Amino acid sequence: MNHEPFDTLAAAYALGALDGEELVEFEAHLAQECARCAVTLRESYEALAALARSAPPAVPPPEVKQALLSRIAAVAPTASPRRERGRGSLPWIAGAAAAAIVAAAFTGAFVAGHYEARLGQTARELTATRQRLEREIAALNDQLAAYRSAADLLRDPATRVVTLRGLGPSPGATGWVIWHQTVGGQLFVANLPPPPPSKTYELWTIGEGAPRPAGVFRVDAEGRATHRVEPVEGGKPVKVFAVTLEPEGGVPAPTGPMVLASAK
Amino acid sequence: MTGSGAELIRQMVAGDREAFARFYDRYAPLVFPLIQRILRERADASDVLQEVFWEAWQGAAGYDPARGSPEAWLVTRARTRAIDRIRAMRRRSETFVAPLHDALAAAPADPGGDVAERTEDRRTVQHALAQLPSAQREVIELAYYAGLTQTEIAERLKQPLGTVKTRIRLALERLREVVRPTT
Incomplete structure (x- = not known):
């Protein structure tokens, strides 16, 4: 594939000027570890850093240094190794999230294109079609908000990424939870077959005591799902995340087969 | 001045507060004028300055010399934080236009020799x-x-988006050319 469009995207990206679908598209490209773009970005950041020297002179307020030094002195310097270890898994998960955003964007573009064509055909359908389109966009925006909140969570060193593996009826299913004990997180699922009629998937958080219901979620035709997970009351730790197949609407305690679970 | 920027960051990873103080002394005079130029308000600029160096201290382990100089690492972070803030302000108040007018003004003057380490490259x-x-x-x-995005720039200049994108690419190609290491 011709790489030139990415050269243009890389320049705007380095400058922080990329937006909309192109930003999503380029981040997905970066997630594939494009060596050429890595060089372009590295050189662009150096050039743009050098440009900082063209700002009019200003003396940093002395109280900032003092504030920083007291802040540092107040925190025990033991956090570093943990941070380093957590970092390893982030590019992969960020890439997966970016790819999912691209998929959502493409779905949006397809839906929009489809409905736009119908608009041309019959003026009568105009209003109804617009409303449907708006609903689709609202749904996609919700999905995008989920990915954004996941990306925000990933910046917090206390955030963990927990992998869920398919069990029993759906061995090919995968999932992961981006989890922060006090903030909550996001569940992402792939390759999970849609549930049988009048059944639904329900997520459980298991810590001390009985499993706690963490909401039911819907799977799309491709077997994907995203689901917001609220923190456990009192910010208590979660040891295991599990998904079971339950009667529609969900139940307060698990009854059906387990289809996904994280390792203990 | 003792220690390269990369060496100071390594010492910061080990929890060396003295190294952090030297790191701050070296880079705050570079980063603060940029933040101040973007945000205009000194109080906001001070907040962002503190945020940027706090993140540098906390995230020192994430610095990879193979991926760029300490200066690029820090300036990129500072720009991002300052621009995030200015975009948030702009969302809150459509009338926040001063930086736009300033940005449209002629290229800023050379600040003179009070900033440390003015290499030939940077003058170039x-x-x-x-x-x-x-x-x-x-x-x-x-x-x-x-902190305008390419779409916002196109709207503002009443130019096609493609034209704006091409201008950005050409300008950055030229600037990269100038700082590309000769090794």
Whole structure:
């Protein structure tokens, strides 16, 4: 594939000027570890850093240094190794999230294109079609908000990424939870077959005591799902995340087969 | 001054507060004028300055010399934080336009010799910025200092988006050319 469009995207990206679908598209490209773009970005950041020297002179307020030094002195310097270890898994998960955003964007573009064509055909359908389109966009925006909140969570060193593996009826299913004990997180699922009629998937958080219901979620035709997970009351730790197949609407305690679970 | 920037960051990873103080002394005079230029308000600029160096201290382990200089690492972070803030302000108040007007003004003057480590490369970059066709310099400044996205720049300049993208690419190619290491 011709790489030139990415050269243009890389320049705007380095400058922080990329937006909309192109930003999503380029981040997905970066997630594939494009060596050429890595060089372009590295050189662009150096050039743009050098440009900082063209700002009019200003003396940093002395109280900032003092504030920083007291802040540092107040925190025990033991956090570093943990941070380093957590970092390893982030590019992969960020890439997966970016790819999912691209998929959502493409779905949006397809839906929009489809409905736009119908608009041309019959003026009568105009209003109804617009409303449907708006609903689709609202749904996609919700999905995008989920990915954004996941990306925000990933910046917090206390955030963990927990992998869920398919069990029993759906061995090919995968999932992961981006989890922060006090903030909550996001569940992402792939390759999970849609549930049988009048059944639904329900997520459980298991810590001390009985499993706690963490909401039911819907799977799309491709077997994907995203689901917001609220923190456990009192910010208590979660040891295991599990998904079971339950009667529609969900139940307060698990009854059906387990289809996904994280390792203990 | 003792220790390269990369060495100071390594010492910061080990929890060396003295190294952090030296790191701050070296880079705050570079980063603060940029933040101040973007945000205009000194109180906001001070907040962002503190945020940026706090993140540098906490995230020192994430610095990878193979991926760029300490200066690029820090300036990129500072720009991002300052621009995030200015975009948030702009969302809150449509009337927040001062930085836009400033960004549209002529290229800023050389600040003189009070900033540490003024290498030949950097003077060349400033010169290169001044030498860019004014249409290219304008898009760079609107993005760099006013935090506008390419779409916003196109709307503001009433130019096709494709034209804005091409200008950004050409301008950055030129600027990269100037700072590319000769090794």
